[in-house]
Amino acid sequence: MRENKGDILLLENPCRFAIEVRGVSRIYGASSERVTALGGVFVSIRENEFFTLLGPSGCGKTTLLRLIAGFDFPTEGEILLHGQDIAPLPPFKRPVNTVFQNYALFPHMTVAQNIAFGLEMLGKPKDEIRARVDEMLKLVHMEQMRDRYTGQISGGQQQRVALARALAPQPKVLLLDEPLSALDYKLRKEMQIELKRLQSETGITFIFVTHDQEEALTMSDRIAVMSAGRIHQVGTAREIYDRPADRFVADFIGETNFLQATVVGTANDRATVRLASGEILDAGLPERFKPQGEVTVVIRPEHAQLFADDGEESGIKGVLENVVYFGTDTHYHVRLGGGDIFIVRRQNTRTSVDVLEPGVPVGIRLGSDAALVLRD
């Protein structure tokens, strides 16, 4: 039972990164029907970081977690844990624990037995296990449920048990595979806060997987945006939202207006572009990028304001087509001269009124930093 005690990876010289993924690919299937689940991924995850892998279903998030946990092996590349290559370690020797997508609690064990399992396998003394299980139950507010079987508790409670079970052995890195996706909205909000609290209290590096951008933006220290087996951008929520690296990121995170434009001139990190409808616009440029000819310009709906076009103010001109009320805000759909639809979002107050009716000519006013040229 206890033969693995002690030869769990020892960390003599901890380095700044908890996990370094270097050029990792995972290709499934034989030559005829190959699926590239991951194609040459590079990413470094810092110690004590709440790091999120964000991407649509099927983009390879679970695959990357399984490679880190050791359930699967890279076709190419290497993964370092605190600077050491973990390729030779079987999963039960990696100081990494997983909260599985469907929890994978042991149905023949009670809540307490589930939480104790990892500690028992590490050969910890009985009284230490008992104390730690109590501590964990308290941490996730499940003291009342310790002797229930896992089939006798609700989904949200199972979620907490799965967390406690994975945290109990004090792993260096905790992997969480869409842990909140099965919960209803309210509970999910609660657990998001709970997870943040657990992460800062334990100081464990969290690698959190989700396809929900709001979840990613609100919880993470840094986010990696993935699609089709590759990472498009790594950065803080702000960086990813305000300076999307490419069309995919701009499209996947939040709502964006994409406008076709032609570069007229560039200076430093700004460009002057002409829209299809003829208006001239000043737009920011990504670092070290000097575009020419056709480009795509992105503008967030909340960075634009709408005004009734009485011919006095300049701006992007169009016709208001549709007004959609969302409670917190209202979306105005504007048909531009070039034929594109441009969405403007306005924050509502209790007394705000819609003075603009569909069909009227309108202008769109932009802040000086609202527009950004995409690098694609």
Next chain:
Amino acid sequence: MEHTRRAAEKAQRADIRTRWLLSAPALVVIALASVGPLLIVLVYSFLSPGPYGDVIWKPSLEGWFNVFFSRDIFDDTVSFADAHLSILWRSIKLAIGTTFLTFVFGFPTAYFIASRSPRSRAIWLFLITIPFWTNLLIRAFAIQEVIRNEGIINSLLMSAGLITQPIQMMFTDFAIMVGMTYVHLPLMVLPLYASMEKLDFRLVEAGYDLYATRLAVLRRIIIPQVRPGIIAGSILVFIPSLGSYVIPRVLGGGRNLMVGNLIELQFGQGRNWPLGAALSITLVFIVLVALAFYVRNVGKSGGSHG
């Protein structure tokens, strides 16, 4: 209210009646094929033996007496029927041993099949059932061909110079165990496979994730999950091996009897049907006790599901 309640009761009665009617054919078959013969055997065990076999309709406890005691023909002294009891005990030991061995070989086999792709599983299951196509007697003689003194194993070992004298395997308990394990293996593999197929392999991964070695995952996660299959397989192997007749007859020779052979002897050469009947009932009783004991213990340990 009263009216609807009465209507509901009436509907329920009608429902119960149709259910009984629907299950009537099954009940008749069970009565005729299972309970009926057992009753006949029970009645025979309380009658007197006829001179050329059969029974005489004269009530007697002699059959039951002879199961446990033997009376000296000359001086009428009574002593324990050591022979019967030791044969019973041997049979139980051999049946337990067979159950154990089929589990040891059947478990990895079932695990192997359950972890194949769905298409190849069907092929492996098909292969498992192939021995059923051949008559039991022929399979017994086939084993004899392998293990007898001039058989395959001994001739190979002798020609390799590893032994000079053939190893006596035929007509030993070893031979009976080999035969019974071989013959009953599918009865263990199939129920084990059935419950392993339902095994959630993500739980296995969760085990590895929580620092469990392969052995620990087997003991703490896989075996508790497939316990129903283990119970079913053990019952399916234990019962027929306890009553085995052909295998001990062919591979154990005349000397290494099991209780099945003893019973056959009473109905044949022994011409003591009441004793044979009483022995049969004793066997049924042992099976029932063993089952109750086994299910209670194995079913309980490791906790139950919620």
